[in-house]
Amino acid sequence: MKFNKLFNVILLFISLQLSAQSWQWGKQGGSWTNLSGGKQENVISIVTDKFNNSYILSIVGYQNLNIDGVPKTAYQNNNGDLVIASFDCEGNYRWSRIIGGNGYDRINRLHIDADDNIYAFGKLSRLNGDTYFRNETGIDITLPSYNGNIPDQNLQTLFGVKYSSDGELLWLRMPQAEDVTLTDALSNSHSLDFHVDREGNSSWLCLLPAGSYGDGNFVNTQEGRNLFILKYDSEGNFIEGHPIDLHGFLYYPSLILEKHPINxxxxxxxxxxxIGGSSEPFTINNEPIEHSMVLVAFNETGNYLWHKESDESQFGSISNMVIDESGYIYLTGKAIENTMFDNLDLTLNVPEPGHYPFLMKLLPNGDRLWKQRTESSAGYPSTAITVSGNEVAISGYENGLQWGDFFFETVNNRGTDVYFTRFNKYTGEVLGVEKLINITDASSLFDYSFAISSSQYKNYYLTGQFEARLEVGADVLTENSPDTDFFIAKFGQSNCNCTLPEPSFTISELDPRTIELQYTGSSDYNTIHWDFGNGEYSTQVNPIYTYEEAGDYFILVTVENNCGYAQYSLRQTLHTEDYNSELIIVYPNPTEDYLYLGNTIEDYYYYYITNLLGQKLKEGYVKTNSLYVGDLRGQVYMLKITLTTGKTLSFKFVKN
Incomplete structure (x- = not known):
């Protein structure tokens, strides 16, 4: 008995150790190059795959460039190149790929599909030198430089590239025509953002002049520069292009694109x-926009649906947007005091004027479910979002702020530290704030974070840039350049080889508006959360839920154990307009001998009765409003009735 107690204590200790979250490791990279144009060596995007590998996108220089101590070669100029680098769960360097040439090259961000392929879309310069897509030891592709003596050649600047999870270049696509002009290529064409779905289909938001694109498969006849979404499949085949009704840009704007996974x-x-001084107003669907924060929805062919905006025109901003697997929208950024967004309070009744980081969760129609903001002015925005199981987290940088009960004091001349804040995804409750320390009591050292990601294994990956020194758990990163280095830091668990739960469930329709969810997955979980697809949730194992409206609902279950979380989803369509749940009822319940239907069914119907294990006990094809159940044992049963219309109704009843 003593041995059993000791053994249980040891198991509990091991379990707590495996599930404890802390800073695990930090890695860095950079060069000795002072980049021009105010650029810094900084991670601007990160994604993680299902094996806990991370992939970062950073701007880098060329002099003594290294990534986690691995020497790398970049183009020898001060404009900077772009590197995609990968690390495994334990922080080991896996591979890196450098893209760029002599000019100002840009990649919007990274995306990843369900097969862990990596996508990067952006714009190259191609002036005064070749552009390279480098692999680990050499070059995959060389794009020749534009030669001014040969006009309208080698000027395709927009590009999209796909890599495998091991860094193999799978395809490169350049949508512009081979004879695109110098002005159109450099000044009138811009890559603004892109989205890749789980199947690897890409939607690319571009500012384009008139001309042909996608090997001549799409022709833009609109005058001037206009917004379009160009679509490619997972193999890089061009599908189609759609105009987007946003207008009035003197310079290309800051836009973020997401595609809804369900609708x-x-x-x-x-x-x-x-700021460009354009005399032409910004418009959406021909409606002038005068405020600084805007969210607009278009259908999948680019037709305008709706938009929402703030009531403040200068200082507020939306820094990032994420849509999770259930289709909820998360927005983060900063707002000044007394700001409304779509006529809803964002920063009313704040204690003082200033800039307040915020996070809000919206339904797909734009209705707000909840919002959170800092308790005091922080001066800086929150910058990025990631959704992890039952949590959502945002990153940023601070010199004093308060999220909920978590407080960091303002220190004069301290500079900024990087942090991330975790929230309950369902309620918005602040769960915790984690930060990285530079040098204690250091003055005027500024660290920044603009990207964060997470994995199923309760791990968060915070990235950015740092000056001088950065403490990440037991790792101390020391700047190796005269300016800044980029970093990636893992917060989470040390175990990289644990077993996730395997969820599944079934849906039974009890009446036209009510469903019963039966969990059928693995039992090795600690918590269970159901999301009904309309903003409401449950923590019961097998909940019964009644919807108020008809529609398609994406039902998601999330189960979590000490290793991490796993999710499983099904779509449920409710046609409540066809039936009034009060017209067909079953009574008495409980019953002794007969069940009666509460309204006349004028045609034949098929019925069957099962126990709760799903074993069929009675069935028939009848035209009657009473069913004999006196021959059943006393317990709980399920009755299913299928009408001639094909509609199936389910009822639970008790036999005494």
Whole structure:
């Protein structure tokens, strides 16, 4: 008995150790190059795969460039190249790929599909030198430089590239025509953002002049520069292009594109600052936009649906947007005091004027479910979002802020530290704030974070840039350049080889509005959360839920154990307009001998009765309003009735 107690204590200790979250490791990279144009060596995007490998996108220089101590070669100029680098769960360097040439090259961000392929879309310069797509030891593709003596050649600047999870270049696509002009290639064409779904289909948001694209498969006849979404399949084949009704840009704007995983709609956030002095107003669907924070929805063919905006025109901004697997929209950024968004309070009744980081969760129609903001002015925005199981997290940088009960004091001349804040995804409750320390009491050292990701294994990956020194758990990163280095830091668990739960469930329709969810997955979980697809949730094992409206609902279950979380989803369509749940009822319940239907069914119907294990006990094809059940044992049963219309109704009843 003593041995059993000791053994149980040891198991509990091991379980707590496996599930404890802390800073695990940190890695860095950079060069000795002072980049021009105010650029810094900084991670601007990160994604993680199902094996806990991470992939970062960073700007880098060329002098003594290394990534986690691995020497790398970049183009020898001060404009900077772009590197995609991968690390495994334990922080070991896997591979890196450098893209760029002599000019200002840009990649919007990274995306990953369900097969862990990596996508990067952007724009190259191609002036005054060749552009390279480098592999680990050599070059995959060389794009020749534009030669001014040969006009309209080697000027395709927009590009999309796909890599395997091991860094193999799978395809490169350049949508512009081979004879695109110098002005159109450099000044009138821009890659603004892109989205890749789980199947690897890409939607690319571009600002384009008139011309042909996608090997001549799409022709833009609109005058001037206009927004379009160009679509490619997973093999890189061009599918189609659609115009997007956003207009009035003197310079290309800051836009974020997401595609809804269920309804297929496009959502675009915009920071509309008319700093270029354009006399043409910004418009959406021919409606002038005068405020700084905007969310607009288009259907999958680019037709305008709706938009929502703030009531403040200068200082507020949406920094990032994410749509999770259930289709909920998360927005983060900053707002000044007394700001409304779509006539809803965002920063009313704050204690003082200033800039307040925020996070809000919306339904697919734009209705808000909840919002959170800092308790005091932070001066800086929150910058990125990631959704992890039952949590959502945002990253940022601070010199004093308060999220909920978690507080960091403002210190004069301290600079900024990087942090991330975790929230309950269902309620918005603040769960915790984690930060990285530079040098204690250091003055004027500024660290920044603009990207964060997470994995199923309760791990968060915070990235950015740092000056001088950064403490990440037991790892101390020391800057190796005269400016800044980029970093990636893992917060989570040390175990990289644990077993996730395997969820599944079935749906039974009890009446036209009510469903019963039966969990049928593995039992090795600690918590279970059901999301009914309308903003409501349950933590019961087998909940019964009644919807108020008809529609398609994406039902998701999330189960979590000490290793991490796993999810399983099904779609449920409720046609409540066809039936009034009060017209067909079953009584008495409980019953002794007969069940009666509460309204006349004028045609034949098929019925069957099962126990709760699903074993069929009685069935028939009848035309009667009473069913004999006196021959059944006393317990709980399920009755299913299928009408001639094909509609199936389910009822649970008790036999005494």
């Amino acid at each position: 297929g709609n496009y959502y675009i956030t915009a920071a509309f600052y008319n």
